[in-house]
Amino acid sequence: MATAIYVSKVFAIITVTLTVSAIAGIVTMMIVYEAQIAGMDPTPRPTTLPPTTLPTGPPPDMRLPGNLVPKSYKLFLQPHLYPSLNMSDVNATDQINVFTGNSTVFFQCVEKTKTIILHNKNLTLLGLIVTDCDSGKLLPFVKYLQYDDWTDFLEIQMSDALAEGGNYSLFVDFQGEMAEDLEGLYVSTYNEDGLKKFIASTQMEPTSARKVFPCFDEPAMKATFDVTIIHRQPTIALGNWPKSGSRLLDDDWSATTFFATKLMSTYLLAFSVSEFPYTENPKPNVNGVKIKTYARKELIEAGHAVYATNIADKLLNYYVKLFNITYPLQKLDQFVVPEHRAAAMENWGLIMYDESAVLFDSKTSGQRQKEWIVEIVAHELAHQWFGNLVTMRWWNDIWLNEGFATYMANLGLAQEEPTWNMKQMNEMRQRQNAFEVDALNSSHPLSSPAVDIQDPGQIDEMFSSISYLKGGAVLRMLEDFMTESSFQKGIKMYLKAFQYNSVETHDLWEYMQKVTSTFIDSDYNGVYDIPEVMNTWTQQIGYPIITINTSNGEVYQKQFTQDLSIESGYVWQIPIRVMSETANPSFVLLTDVRMENFISNGGKWILANINATGYYRVNYDPENWKRLLDQLESNPNAIPLMNRGQLIDDAFHLTRAKMVNVTLGLNTTRFLQNDTACLPWSTAIQNLNYFVEMFDRSLVYGPMQAYMRKLVTPLYMHFKDYTDNSTIPIELYQQNQLNAINVACSNGLPECEIMAVKMFRNWMKNETYNSIHPNLRPAIYCQALAAGGDMEWDFAWRKYQECTISPDKHLLAHALSCTKKIWLLNRLLEYTLDPEKIRKADVFETIMNVGANAVGQGLAWNFIRAHWETFHEEYVFYSRIFIFIICIIPVKLVADSLRQFQVLQNATSNMLMNQAIEQTQANNQWVKENKQTVLEWFLAETGSEEWYST
Template sequence: MAKESAISKAFAATFVILTVSVIAGIVVMSIFYSTQIAKMNPTPRPPPQSTTTSLPPVIRLPKNLIPQRYNVLLQPHLYTRITEVVNVTSPNQTMVFTGNSTVSFHCVLGTRAIYLNSMDLAVSDPVVMNKDTNERIGVSSVENHKDESNFLEIQLNDALAAGGNYSLFLAFKGEIRTLHGMFVSTYVEGSPAYEGDESTERFLTATHLEPIDARKVFPCFDEPDMKAVFDVTIIHRIGTTAQGNADIRESNNFDDDWKITFFHPTPKMSTYLFAFVVSEFASTNSPTDGRVKIKTYARPDATAAGHTQYAANITEKILKFYESRYGIDYEQKKLTQIAMPDLAAEAMENWGLVTYQEGSLLYEEGVSSLLHKEVIASLIAHELAHQWFGNLVTMKWWNEVWLNEGFATYESFFAVDHVEPTFQLKEAHIMSNLHAAFEQDALASSHPLSPPRDDVQMIYEIYDMFDSITYCKGAAVLRMLADIVTERVFTKGIKMYLSDFSYKNTDQNDLWECIQKAEYEDGGHTNVATVMNTWTKQIGYPVITINTTNGEVYQKHFLFNQSLESGLWWNVPIRVMSNTPKSSLIWLVSSDPVRKDEFISKNGEWILANVNCAGYYRVNYNPENWERLLTQMESNPHKIPLMNRGQLVDDAFNLARAKLVEVTLALNSTRFLRNEREFIPWESTVRNLEYFVLMFDRSEVYGPMQAYLCEQVKGLYNFVRNDTDNSQVPTDHSLQHSQITAIEVACSNGLPECLEMATKMFANWMNTNSTNKIHPNLRSVIYCQAVAAGGREEWDFAWNKFQNSSDTSEKDQLRQALSCTKKIWLLNRYLGYTLDPEKIRLMDVASTINYIAKNVAGQALAWNFIRAHWEYVSQGDAVMLIEGVTRRFSTQFELDELKRFATDYNLLGRVVQQAIEQTQVNIQWVSENKDSILEWFESETAL
């Protein structure tokens, strides 16, 4: 625990005066109800929580009190610079914050108790006022529940009356944390930003509150449907700037040490969107029409070097695109973006104050990959979409957070395509999104997009909702719905949805009703809720099996473990085409087989279903049609839509994993690659073959597999070789991705000319030790392959560059490359570095360990390491760690160890269940397919 700094007597006196002023000056807001609740008995207090019972605690707040407005004053006592070191282990830093809050609320049901949320706060001085009579109500007791509810229970001497308006004042003190709640972030800053000042460590404080961490900053009604207006005041060190959700109303020096900043009231919003940052950062203005002030903040040296310029240039374009698309202007007068050295999530959409990991927002010309602009544009587009989907209109509870995240993911496809049309990213992003959802949703331990509310109550259950189902499946089913009703009708419906429910909370039925209304107005007849509920209220997705000989088609729940019984079925829209490009839409609305003429092959033509992958399902065919499609892929692939070329490979491999087709069919689907140049089919193949690598790179299958891939990639590698050898990149954006794929596949599978190129480029950099002539696009893959082929000298050089680089993009590429070495002792040393935040930031620990675990030489090391140091490493991202480190598990011994690990640490989340299930699937799949896979690769390489 850091020492708390002393507060001067003058400051303490002024603090008291300010507190009284806050209480006296609260603006009264009333909520009126169409139906008046008459005399009712006081609300009973929730049942007492027992730590000995097996029953889950009651963790939802009663709805008898409706918050209207918060007046929040916060003072982080953090120093931005260490000016005096008391001793080596105890500098004069303090990690404490103090403050007070007054929440005004309306009582809809009489009660003698106030329940709100508070966690790890020392709460004092409660004052309850009747705002209608200006009378004080006595408090008989204050108790913080010691369970997952985090209830702060305030018992009153007199009951609050239904229909009355009241306020609650509380003073509090808490601890500034790491990554969550109110947290500290550090960075190194020096000249020229601070002239005459040596480079030194700087500190800033910020908040990250989604989903349920607002209660760690101030006592509040910390549920998404309990929206309110926030009036915020921040007391902060002189020399720093405070940024909040709303624009600054006034900022003045408080005394010789402190400054006080008052913000305008926020829009009515949920507590998880509350945010502030206190820092010494500098900003870049976006070119705007003046209606909305847009500023992008970062470390002063990064801002001075222009690293925020790309983000600043595209932000208003994205904002304007959304305003035009939705017909609703952005709500606030300002939009602030901040590149954070430390942040738990990649970004957070706080209304008016969007925070990003700096590596995802900053772009350095000549150092950052050209492709890094995709990351920045996509992330900004995602977070700005949230200003409407999530901030303006919010889900009622976390069981339907897909209404936030699915929409933000889906809408970002269009925004990036608008602001950077030459990137041609929409199709690639759609496919990447679809495949991420498919992978998790093929497990029986998946979850519905919209599970029952009672299934998402405990803290770990809420966090479990932030996964690829919520983000990626959410976007995929929205795209499917837009395809069914047309994009024009869909857009009309979401405009209604945003307009009708602004500043309110919704569930998916509200969305269906708005799109249904737009559909009827357009003359359509689709029953939106009937169709979509089959995709959102149950787990998984179907595989559609088509027999092109007789036209028979049926659906079945697709699971990697096909021995599991499932009677689920979906309303399936099937777009089908043959050799001619014309397509038609056919519905499959039961689990019974039906016959359709559209599925009958005429004169030996191939049939292709799910044109452009608009539907969220897989497709299987009779062997004859598979053969025709794969022949077409080899002879003239361009007759098949690009997205479907990638999807045919993905379907074949995953159908083989589920034992619905022979594994040799999946392998046959890769033969066309020797003549393929497009990125999407190559990405799909490499990603699916990665599963084979994970299952077999410790066995005799791996040698023949490498030899086969080496032959397949030669065509693509030679296509881009001239550019690559000269450290240049193609002008076509998609080909830049293909170039990286070619190098990665060629080098990792031992193509001699690729390894020679990579090691030569890296050696030239090492020999000059200053000028890096490797093109920024190629650095990540060249670094990795050179470190993998090298030894200690290459590793130490990369580590030294990592430590001394101030460019976040370069550091991220080097951090990943360091995990590529095949030297076990170096990997062990690198794992040890993750325990030292001076070497590897806590937010990067999980991804660094996962990089090491992806390396076959580091798999066992990483698994042993996380078990030995779980308490520390799990602070970053425990879900990512479990997913990454267990991906290669395919033996009974590994399964037993995983189960023991889950038991030892009482790991209850869905990710552990999925890791166990996936391991069980892997064990069975390897035992059944290893011999035939080895035989196939050996026969192919013997030709």
């Protein structure tokens, strides 16, 4: 941590001791003030508590017992943070990273009990009061216990039992410490006008509300929240709901109160304290909602938050109309923090964003940044209904939040920016990324049994590509299966029925079935049983591969895994749409392992999974594969765009599963010499990158690069005039221009390398004017540093340090990891240990970027192992490290090395680590079996067999 804001426990105790009188006075004053407003006697301050007992063993269950149901919270919080410090002042390190507060939770007892159990983590409790709200009497308790394990249980043992049906309250006075760990109530910093500025903001999801105040911290335990924030002047406080009042307490402190929220989960509670200004939509949108985006002063003044504000306005209107449910607030605040654990968090009415997610500068930001902003804002706004209004009952069903937000974000993107043609790109990319993980035996179901997801580590693991991306893909398949109109009708009914409540997966199917009962497909004899069909997709891991024999019409299904010798016995109900060279699409539901006489092709090609709406892969007999490949090479436009990408992705992964010869996947790329569409090119690049990773240090690499140059040269020349003049084609082709540059330069096409270095050096010569088009900068920066040396790297690092605009900073950060110089990559990794050089929120991304570089794979892996304890201790959400291990582990690393690391770190049950080991084993075996065949194919395609043999 930075020494300027680091507060040790000893220092915190000293600070609290020195300021306890002032703190107590302010809190007491607030209690009295609130009581005067309410016309009630003030709540008495509790007496000092006896020492906490730390049980040595956990309670019987990791979940709250459910015998107490929270109804509402009244919460006072006071961050003692100074909003700014002059770093030239000798006392500049005397920052106070302490917060104090008190909370009253009102709850009902639904089952007689002598214990009150709720959550508390790392808070020092100064006093407790239990009150019988029905009689007004204070109730004595024997003691309280704070469990020192992952339950984070606070157990209060009462002298007498609480009565079933009784209404009670628990008042707790507490204090805590704000850290820079991006969890709970945390601190962020930035520099402005010669001062170091400090922000207090929150990140409660999934289990960090308990770090801010004692609470029933489970998503189904919804309640209303009445919040008051006491904050230093001249800061402002924001909360979930609109402000009900703000007043001065003295010369130093203000108090801001907020209207009570509607019923919501603890993980959605949010507030911030800052000096941020804002930009806003000129007038309330058509639904009467005022939208404001808060960010650092220089960003607001430069207009960098305007686009995010405007797009939020449009998207909110779209979702209100789509769901036919009014957004329940009259305001929507977007708060842009310098550091956030994720890209964003959907807190109701106060969405938190990382700066890299939503800032746009027309002079420096490219098209991809705009696309990213729409995608992120659309995702978080979709959560205002899916997650906030209707919440999963437990974290095992987090896909009901994240899968829907992913799916709906694609709809929002297509609605508000249709010319970008990004919906199909996103859907294909998300589907393919989900497939990668879901083909592993260590994957998890979309809806895992609740008993399997208990502790915070297991909960963290549910925030995976399965929940987000497979969830969205399965919903897209269901929409195609039901038809769009029926699907949307079912969604509206589901949201209406469960608003302000919590759900499980079967609740969604129940309402989809209500719609389906009125819809009978002419190709199907009867009514679809939605739960029966969809449970096969949510309760089982993985996905199927269907194999179609076009000579006899037989269709088979089997789970697709890296090792197809494993028989899982899983059977899916698979909606299949098929077209042929001469026939329009038709539909069938495959409900068994095998189906006969499905289709007759009459010697023409057939194509299954039209537009890749189904979450499954398809294999054909060799004759049909040949006919499809011939069609792609003669006229690719005869195959739907999504299916051109699907055929490439399926073929490559069938080769990895040893279902077809490895050359089939490579053969599907030949037609790209005559195709300029982005989607199939992006799919091919992703799959060819796997070959690069597998063979980057072998004899295969040279011929492979030669083939890649041959393949990409027509595409690069297609864009060459635009690229050389640092301009871009129409929106439809912008992404593929970047593809052309990256593939051409990274595979040694001389024209490309010369162009990239020249453009970058022109910027180096004239630092005040960067003539590289913003759209091209991601590719040019990276390729220039890859082809260049120390001079280019040092310049980029200096620009990175000088840059204060986060999206631009991210471009430079990625470029720094593109160098081929080992000592420069090592320097970059070492910089991640210093938050003054690389902020904590960017550490893992930096390590991943280095690991994605073939030169840096081993460096990144060794760095993680060497500094594991640092990451483990300082990063609360450390399980993210396992995700990055999967991305960066050297493919030639023996699985035994990973297992040793796993055992050493006590992570034998960690799902992500098991996935890394499984993937490594599969990679190593695949390379061993296919190296020679792949080498011969590349040699033949480049006409270099004779040269290579010499």
